[in-house]
Amino acid sequence: MVEFVGREVELQNLHQMLQENNQVAIAAIAGMGGLGKTELALQYAMAHREIYKGGICWLLAKAGDVGIQVVQFARTCLDLNPPDNLTEDPNQKLLAQVQYCFQHWREGGDVLLVLDDVGEYQQVKPYLPSPSSRFKVLITTRQHLGASIKELSLDVLQPEEALELLESFFKETPQRIEQELAVANQLCKWLGYLPLGLELVGRYLARKQDLSFTEMLRRLEKKRLEQPALIKLEADMTAKGGVLAAFELSWQELEDSHKQLGCLLSLFAAAPISWKLVEQCLPEKDQEELEEIRDDTLVKLHLLQRKGEGIYQLHPLLREFFQYKCTGLEQAEELKRSLCKVMVAVAQNIPQTPTLEQITTVSPAISHLAEVATVYQAWLSDDDLICPFIGLGKFYEGQGSYTQALPWREQCLSAARERFGDEHPDGATSLNDLAGLYDSQGRYSEAESLYIQALSMRKRLLGDEHPNMAISLNNLAELYRLQGRYNEAEPLYIEALSIKKRLLGDEHPDVAQSLNNLALLYYSHGSYSKAEPLFIQALSMNKRLLGDEHPNMAISLNNLAELYRLQGRYSEAEPLYKEAFSMRKRLLGDEHPDVAQSLNSLALLYYSQGSYSEAEHLYIEALSMRKRFLENEHPDVAQSLNNLAELYRLQGRYNEAEPLYIEALSIRKRLLGNEHPDVAQSLNNLALLYYSHGSYRDAEPLFIEALSMRKRLLGDEHPDVAQSLSNLAALYYSQERYSDAEPLFIEALSMRKRLLGDEHPDVAQSLSNLAALYYSQERYSDAEPLFIEALSMRKRLLGNEHPDVAISLKNLAKLYHLQGRYSDAEPLFIQALDICEQRLGVDHPLTVTVHENLADLRERLSSNPE
DSSP states (O other), X not given: OOOOOSOHHHHHHHHHHHHSOSSOEEEEEEXXXXXOXXXXXXXXXXXXXXXXXXXXXXXXXXXXXXXXXXXXXHXXXXXXXXXXXXXXXXXXXXHHXXXXXXXXXXXXSOEEEEEEEESOHHHHGGGSOOSOSSEEEEEEESSOOOTTSEEEEOOOOOHHHHHXXXXXXXXXXXXXXHHTHHHHHHHHXXXXXXHHHHHHHHHHHHHOTTOOHHHHHHHHHHHGGGSGGGTOXXXXXXXXXXXXXXXXXXXXXXXXXXXXXXXXXXXXXXXOEEHHHHHHHOTTSOHHHHHXXXXXXXXXXXXXXXXXXXXXXXXXXXXXXXHHHHTTOXXXXXXXXXXXXXXXXXXXXXXXXXXXHHHHHHHHHHHHHHHHHHHOGGGSOTTTTTHHHHHHHHHHHTTTOHHHHHHHHHHHHHHHHHHHOSSOHHHHHHHHHHHHHHHHTTOHHHHHHHHXXXXXXXXXXXXXXXXXXXXXXXXXXXXXXXXXXXXXXXXXXXXXXXXXXXXXOSSOHHHHHHXXXXXXXXXXXXXXXXHHHHHHHHHHHHHHHHOSSOHHHHHHHHHHHHHHHHTTOHHHXXXXXXXXXXXXXXXXXXXXXXXXXXXHHHHHHHHHTTOHHHHHHHHHHHHHHHHHHHOSSSHHHHHHHHHHHHHHHHTTOHHHHHHHHHHHHHHHHHHHOXXXXXXXXXXHHHHHHHHHTTOXXXXXXXXXXXXXXXXXXXOSSOHHHHHHHHHHHHHHHHTTOHHHHHHHHHHHHHHHHHHHOSSXXXXXXXXXXXXXXXHHTTOHHHHHHHHHXXXXXXXXXXXXXXXXXXHHHHHHHHHHHHTTOHHHHHHHHHHHHHHHHHHTOTTSHHHHHHHHHHHHHHHHHHHOOO
């Protein structure tokens, strides 16, 4: 005998419902076919037969007149013989006999009256006992019988209960299910955890000992509800038919309009369905009429489940059943085309970067959009074919879920080629979108090939004057910028901007995007004076056209802030960074690549301001988030690794910094090639690490390689070139190669003043470096004014509590110390030490050095008080 699994709570609830009423208690077990309503009633009767000493009467509501069954039971089991002359009205004869039976029921205790598979309650109501605490009436039904009947709504089994039921058929051969446990769980899921389906398949597999669970699942997926396992019953089963037969009983009760609605619902994916989508698929239908069919028929018959406000769902096997019936429905083709139209409209409303609110709104439709894209391609018109794929790609890619977006981008290209061939505008769009995804993943070489194909195809098919041409030019330019190929990027950006202005006018979000991208190019190239007005123009335009709350606004704010940071305009940068960060969290949620970018940018600002503890927390959070979204192979991950390593280097945590630098360099070389500005940055930073802990021989070739690469890629006039010159000069200075260092220091200072202006932290650094060189050459009169100017500039730009200010204080103090100006040196050393202890900690190399300098000074003062 099959074990009764997973209904213990329901048995308890049922017993409570039947016992809590002093008069006649009526309780109904309600639910769709196949849930085991009859089996639950049978198990209840068996479990409590000792309570019902007055007897258990089982009536089959669909087998004939319930009244006749009551009379026959009384005659057979109770030796009652109700008279024929209880009433003169022949129409009331049977009813009178039934009541006689109830009135003369044998004594001995409570009576359980089971009415199995009741359709209409009004048809059986006259034959129920009059109020009496003895009689308990238990009904099984597929319908809601009304508010007056206590109802135990039966649902499918929980996954673990479903597996337990399946396992019960293999007590003697448990290894069969143990060897294919994952597939067994898939079987349970495919069957929708429906007890009838599980029992049928379990019995079938038990009979066929050589049939694997994998093959069983394959056969079910192929033949669906017509698979023999779901049809054939065994003699000892409670069920009266297979799954198809169980659902067929409900189908016969439906009118044509009800059947049509059921079939439409089955075309949606096996997921919750927003009722608004259903209404949109049947625009000619009256809204109230649809609600009546839904609530008074499909829901009432448990053919449809309400999952929440305005949300409904079909059980997986009922969905299979309605699809099975849909093949013979006259309106089936029209319903499929209507569903496609509705889902295309949903796809077209998904923006390129959807906000959290838009994601929440569209999420319930995504499964159905995927169903249309994969199952109903044939019913999509030529104009609509790629829309579902594009919508799905934007939905996932816009959240940074690149792995989930990829198959939709690839299928979009495949579908376009299959229907239209290799030369079609939709094919070009598909190529461009797939390239964009590769671009976002840092797969630049793959992206470039597709971008070029898309651009070439659009040029042939659409001509030079088309918005899509501008998109392709802009995207290819952006890729070149990310690859450090600035000279190739600039003319494409300018051409894209020109086309957009001609076709769209000066006031359009796409024009703002082009202005922003061109500004990014100038920013990347170190042309800050060219970048700033474009960034400001793009920000202003986005504000006018898109409003204050839009992802593009956050991009503009963040980019302008980044420019100000590189210019040393920290007080101007910080509010913009924070506003962009706050906006992104509001619009995109806490988990998004753009939020990770804002975390990294804000950390860079704090790092630049010497707030290392605040920067470290944000760097680590940004790195963690980027690894979740982008995995380990992405330029942004390399950027985060590099930034965190640089912070550790400045804190003197060299052992923590080195593996991060090396990993960042390795990722960048793999993804970007050996000739890229980011690779040069990694070489430079790794060299700085070696330089910082005195490994000059390791540092020099890396500094030289970074300088050479930057000159080749960025030209002679770029802030990064000035940085490399300064770093190499610092190395020569540390090696006492003063004649090699001095011209490099002077060139770096001159370049920084030209490119960054006279007031910039990097200019202060160059002044300090040159002063240190003069100091080492005992050119004190040359060194002092430079030290003083560097200190003054750093205080103005960075504030009084910045580690760079401590460096300047220490350097000037050392100069005074060497000159014997102890009273001038001591307060400077004290200030420097205080800053270092507060900002860097007592164990930092700079703190230790300043402490030693101060101790040496005080020793000299104590030995030479005059």
